[in-house]
Amino acid sequence: MRFMLIFTTALILSGCYQSESSLKDSLIYCPESNAHSYNPQISHDISSLDATTHQLYNRLVKRDPTTYNYIPDLATRWVLSEDKLSYTFFLRKNVNFHQTDYFTPTRYFNADDVIFSLKRMLDQDHPFHAVNSGMNYYFFNHPFTHLITDILKIDDYTIKFILKKPDITLLDSLAAHYSVILSKEYSELLMASGTPEKIDFYPIGTGPYKFKRSNDAGITHYLNHAKFWGDKVSVNNLIFDVTKNNTKRYAKLLTGECDIIANPAPSQLKQMSKKSNILLSSEPTANILLWAFNSNKMPFNDKKIRHAFSKAVDQKNLLEAVFYQSASATNSLLNHQSWAYNRRSTDIQYEPLEALRTLQEIGYDFNSTITILTPVKNSLFNHSFHKIAELIQANLLKIGVKSDILFLTQTELEKRLISGDYDTYLTAVNGKINDPDSIFRPLLSCDSTVLEGNSSQWCSKEVQSLLNLALSESNFTTRIKNYYKLQKIIQEERVYFPIAHVLRMDAFNTNISGFLVDPFTGINFQHVKKTEAR
Amino acid sequence: MLNYLFRRLNLLLITALILSIIAFIISLWSDNALPDQDINLFMLYMDYMTNILQGQWGISLINQKSHMLNGLIAFSSTLELCLVALLTSMIIGIPLGIFAGIYRNGILDYTIMSIALIGLALPAFWLAIMLIMLPITFDLGLPIDGNISPIYDIPLITGFQLIDSLLASDLYNLAAFVDRLAHLILPSVVLSFFLTSEIIRLTRHSISLVMKSNYIKAANTKGLTVIQIVFRHVLKNALPPIIPQLRLQLNTIISIAMTVEIVFSAQGSGVWLLTSIKGGDYLALSAAVIIISGFILLSSIVIDILQIVISPTARKMLYADK
Numbered sequence: 001m002r003f004m005l006i007f008t009t010a011l012i013l014s015g016c017y018q019s020e021s022s023l024k025d026s027l028i029y030c031p032e033s034n035a036h037s038y039n040p041q042i043s044h045d046i047s048s049l050d051a052t053t054h055q056l057y058n059r060l061v062k063r064d065p066t067t068y069n070y071i072p073d074l075a076t077r078w079v080l081s082e083d084k085l086s087y088t089f090f091l092r093k094n095v096n097f098h099q100t101d102y103f104t105p106t107r108y109f110n111a112d113d114v115i116f117s118l119k120r121m122l123d124q125d126h127p128f129h130a131v132n133s134g135m136n137y138y139f140f141n142h143p144f145t146h147l148i149t150d151i152l153k154i155d156d157y158t159i160k161f162i163l164k165k166p167d168i169t170l171l172d173s174l175a176a177h178y179s180v181i182l183s184k185e186y187s188e189l190l191m192a193s194g195t196p197e198k199i200d201f202y203p204i205g206t207g208p209y210k211f212k213r214s215n216d217a218g219i220t221h222y223l224n225h226a227k228f229w230g231d232k233v234s235v236n237n238l239i240f241d242v243t244k245n246n247t248k249r250y251a252k253l254l255t256g257e258c259d260i261i262a263n264p265a266p267s268q269l270k271q272m273s274k275k276s277n278i279l280l281s282s283e284p285t286a287n288i289l290l291w292a293f294n295s296n297k298m299p300f301n302d303k304k305i306r307h308a309f310s311k312a313v314d315q316k317n318l319l320e321a322v323f324y325q326s327a328s329a330t331n332s333l334l335n336h337q338s339w340a341y342n343r344r345s346t347d348i349q350y351e352p353l354e355a356l357r358t359l360q361e362i363g364y365d366f367n368s369t370i371t372i373l374t375p376v377k378n379s380l381f382n383h384s385f386h387k388i389a390e391l392i393q394a395n396l397l398k399i400g401v402k403s404d405i406l407f408l409t410q411t412e413l414e415k416r417l418i419s420g421d422y423d424t425y426l427t428a429v430n431g432k433i434n435d436p437d438s439i440f441r442p443l444l445s446c447d448s449t450v451l452e453g454n455s456s457q458w459c460s461k462e463v464q465s466l467l468n469l470a471l472s473e474s475n476f477t478t479r480i481k482n483y484y485k486l487q488k489i490i491q492e493e494r495v496y497f498p499i500a501h502v503l504r505m506d507a508f509n510t511n512i513s514g515f516l517v518d519p520f521t522g523i524n525f526q527h528v529k530k531t532e533a534r
Numbered sequence: 535m536l537n538y539l540f541r542r543l544n545l546l547l548i549t550a551l552i553l554s555i556i557a558f559i560i561s562l563w564s565d566n567a568l569p570d571q572d573i574n575l576f577m578l579y580m581d582y583m584t585n586i587l588q589g590q591w592g593i594s595l596i597n598q599k600s601h602m603l604n605g606l607i608a609f610s611s612t613l614e615l616c617l618v619a620l621l622t623s624m625i626i627g628i629p630l631g632i633f634a635g636i637y638r639n640g641i642l643d644y645t646i647m648s649i650a651l652i653g654l655a656l657p658a659f660w661l662a663i664m665l666i667m668l669p670i671t672f673d674l675g676l677p678i679d680g681n682i683s684p685i686y687d688i689p690l691i692t693g694f695q696l697i698d699s700l701l702a703s704d705l706y707n708l709a710a711f712v713d714r715l716a717h718l719i720l721p722s723v724v725l726s727f728f729l730t731s732e733i734i735r736l737t738r739h740s741i742s743l744v745m746k747s748n749y750i751k752a753a754n755t756k757g758l759t760v761i762q763i764v765f766r767h768v769l770k771n772a773l774p775p776i777i778p779q780l781r782l783q784l785n786t787i788i789s790i791a792m793t794v795e796i797v798f799s800a801q802g803s804g805v806w807l808l809t810s811i812k813g814g815d816y817l818a819l820s821a822a823v824i825i826i827s828g829f830i831l832l833s834s835i836v837i838d839i840l841q842i843v844i845s846p847t848a849r850k851m852l853y854a855d856k
Contacts, residue, residue, distance in 0.1 A: 028683075028684065217799075237685065239685065241680075243679065247666065247670070248666060248678065250670060251666055251669045251678050252678065254670060254673070254675075255669045255677050257677050257678070
C-alpha cells in the first residue's frame with residue numbers, strides 16, 4: 001500500500017514534465033533518414049550532407065546564403081593568374097581541428113590538410129582513395145576531376161591549383177559539399193593503427209560542432225567545438241534524432257521532442273501553417289522531377305509525338321494533387337533561381353484536344369501501349385512517384401492513349417534502362433553544385449550514360465558543342481547566352497517534360513531562429529539560436 | 535513442502551531443456567551452416583549450452599555488442615514498461631473491480647464491465663497509433679517517441695532507466711527521471727487498457743465469490759456498514775487469489791508490450807528483435823527465447839512458491855493434491 005502511494009506520487013510528479021525544447025543549450029533536429037557516413041566526400045544524399053557539411057567541416061570557400069557570392073571560409077583570399085590557368089589560395093591561420101575522445105590534434109590546420117583532402121578524391125594513388133569508396137567519386141564530382149592538373153603547396157598557408165584549361169567552375173567545386181577539409185594528422189594516426197576506414201565514421205574536421213557519438217537507434221550527438229575559429233555557437237548539444245515516420249515527426253515537433261523537423265509530409269502543410277507556434281521554411285532546390293521520353297525508340301523519336309504527350313498531361317492538377325505547396329511547377333530543367341535560367345521559356349500548356357489532333361495527324365497507333373517506368377523507392381524529395389505516374393496514366397487515357405506503369409526496384413530499373421527497352425521514364429534528378437552544367441551535362445550529353453542521367457538517350461551534336469563551349473567560356477555573358485540557346489533547343493525538341501521543382505521544407509518551433517538551409521550543401525546550424533519562450 | 539519444491543524445479547528443468555533446444559535450433563538455422571552428417575548434433579548442443587552458461591551468446595552484427603547485453607538492456611526496458619503499466623492498472627482496476635463485485639448486476643457493475651470489455655477488445659497497436667495522434671489533434675505535450683530524451687546522457691548501471699536516471703540525479707537533478715516517466719506514460723496507458731480490463735474482471739469475480747460467503751452475511755447481520763465489511767473482511771480474502779491468475783497474463787502482457795514499444799519506438803525487446811531480424815541478425819532470436827521465456831518460467835515458479843509460503847489455503851491445496 002505504501003509503495004502504491006509512492007508510485008502515485010511519482011505519476012503525479014511527471015506532471016511537472018517540461019518538454020525537452022525548454023532546454024536552451026540543446027537542439028534536436030529530426031531528419032528523415034540516417035547519414036550514410038560522416039563525410040560528404042563519399043556520401044552525397046541530403047541526409048548525410050545535413051549531418052556533416054556545415055556542422056563538422058569547413059571548405060576553402062563558401063557561398064553567401066543571400067547573395068550567392070563566394071566568401072572566404074578556410075581560405076582568406078584567392079587570386080586568379082593572368083593566363084586563367086592557376087588559382088592561388090591563402091589559408092586561414094590558427095584554425096583548430098576537433099579534439100575528441102578518439103583524437104587530439106597537435107598542430108593547426110595547414111596546406112597539407114587541404115592537399116590531403118582534395119587529392120583523396122582526385123588522385124588514385126592516394127592512400128585513402130580506395131578507403132570506404134564503395135561509390136565512385138568520379139560519378140559525383142567529375143567536373144572537379146577533369147578540372148585540375150595538380151594542387152601545389154607553396155608554403156604552409158598558400159596553395160596553388162593548376163587547371164587543365166581555363167574553367168570558371170573551380171570556385172563552385174570548392175564550395176561544393178565534397179570539398180570539405182579533413183585532418184591529415186588524423187588520417188596518419190588511423191593508417192598507423194590499421195583502421196583507415198574510421199576516417200569517415202569518426203569524423204574530425206574544423207567545423208563549429210564536433211562529433212560525439214551515434215547509436216544504432218539513429219541518434220547522433222554533436223558537441224560545441226570550443227576552439228572553433230569563427231563565431232561561437234550558442235547551442236552546446238546538437239542532436240540528430242532520425243524519425244522515419246512523418247506523422248510521428250510532426251507529432252514530435254508538437255510535443256517538443258524535436259525542435260526542427262525535415263520534410264514534413266505535403267498533406268500536413270496546411271495544418272502546420274495554421275498552428276501559431278510552428279514556422280515553415282522552404283528553399284528551392286536544384287532537384288527536378290521530370291518525365292523523360294526515350295528518343296531512341298519509336299514512337300518517341302518523333303519530336304511532334306513528344307510535344308503532343310507533354311500537352312496531354314495536366315501539370316497544374318498533378319502538382320495540386322501530389323505536392324500541395326511543397327513544389328513549384330516548372331517549364332525548364334533549371335531551377336528558376338539559377339543565373340542561367342532563361343526567363344523567356346514558355347510554359348507547357350495543357351491542351352488535350354490539340355494533343356489528340358496532333359497524334360491523329362501523325363497517325364499514332366492508338367492500339368499500342370506505352371510504358372512508363374518509375375522507381376518503387378521514392379526519393380527523399382519526391383514522396384510519391386506512383387501517384388504521379390497514375391495521374392499521368394489517367395491523363396493519357398483521356399485522349400485514348402493506353403499506358404502501362406512499371407514500378408521497378410533499383411536493380412531491375414538499371415537493367416531495363418541499360419537495355420533501352422522503355423518508352424518513358426518518370427524520375428527525379430538533383431543538381432550537385434550550383435552550376436547549370438551539373439544539371440545539363442548528365443541529362444543531355446552524348447558522353448553521359450543512361451544511368452548517369454541521360455534517360456532520354458539524347459545525343460545531338462549541337463547540344464554537345466553548346467555544353468562544351470559553355471564550360472570553357474570564361475566570359476560570363478557569353479556563357480549565359482550559350483545556356484539560353486541550349487534551353488531553347490531542348491524546349492523545342494522537348495527531350496524531357498520537366499514537371500516540378502520540389503522545395504526543401506523544414507518545420508520548426510517559433511523559439512528557434514537562425515538556421516540556414518542551403519539547397520546544395522544541406523542544413524547549417526552554426527548560427528542557430530534557441531530562446532526559452534514558446 | 536520440500537517435495538513440492540522438488541517437483542516444481544523438475545518441471546522447470548524439463549521446460550528449460552525444451553526451450554534451450556528451440557533456441558539451439560534457431561541458432562543452428564541462423565548460422566546457415568546446417569551440420570553435415572558426420573557432425574554430432576548432441577555435441578554441438580553441448581557446446582552451445584556451455585557457451586550460453588558461460589555468458590558467450592555471440593556478438594551482434596548490428597552494434598558489435600554481446601547479444602546477452604543487448605537483450606538484457608532491451609528486456610529490462612520492456613519489463614519496466616510492464617511494471618509501470620501493471621501498477622497503474624492495479625490502481626485503477628482494483629477499486630473498479632471491487633465496486634463491480636459489490637454491486638453485482640447493478641447499473642454500476644454493467645457500466646464498468648462494458649468499459650472493461652471495450653478495453654479488452656481494442657487492439658493494442660491500434661490504440662497506440664491513435665495515442666500518437668494526440669499531440670496533433672489536441673495540444674497534449676506528452677512525449678511519444680523513444681525511452682528518454684536524447685538530451686539526457688544516462689550512464690548504464692542497472693539497465694532499468696527509471697532507476698538509472700534517479701542514480702544520475704547529480705547530473706540532471708530529477709529532470710531525467712521525470713522525463714523517463716513522461717516517456718512511459720503513453721505506452722503504459724495503452725498497455726494498462728488491456729491489463730485494467732483483466733484486473734477488473736478478476737477482482738469482480740473474486741469479490742463476488744467472497745460476498746456470497748456466510749461470514750459476510752454474518753457481518754451484515756452484525757450491522758457493519760458496507761465500507762467496514764469490505765475493508766475488514768472482503769479485501770483480505772478476495773485479493774490474494776488474483777495474484778496467481780495475473781501470473782497467467784504475464785506472457786500476454788510482455789508480447790503486447792513488445793508491439794506497443796515498436797509503435798512508440800521505445801528501445802525495448804520489441805524494437806531490438808525487429809531491428810535484429812531486419813538486419814539479418816537471427817542469433818538475437820535465440821537470445822530472446824532464452825531471456826524472455828526464461829524470465830517467464832522463473833517468475834511463475836517464484837510466484838508459485840511465494841504463494842505457498844504466504845497463503846494457507848494454497849498450502850492446503852498442495853497437501854490435498856498429494
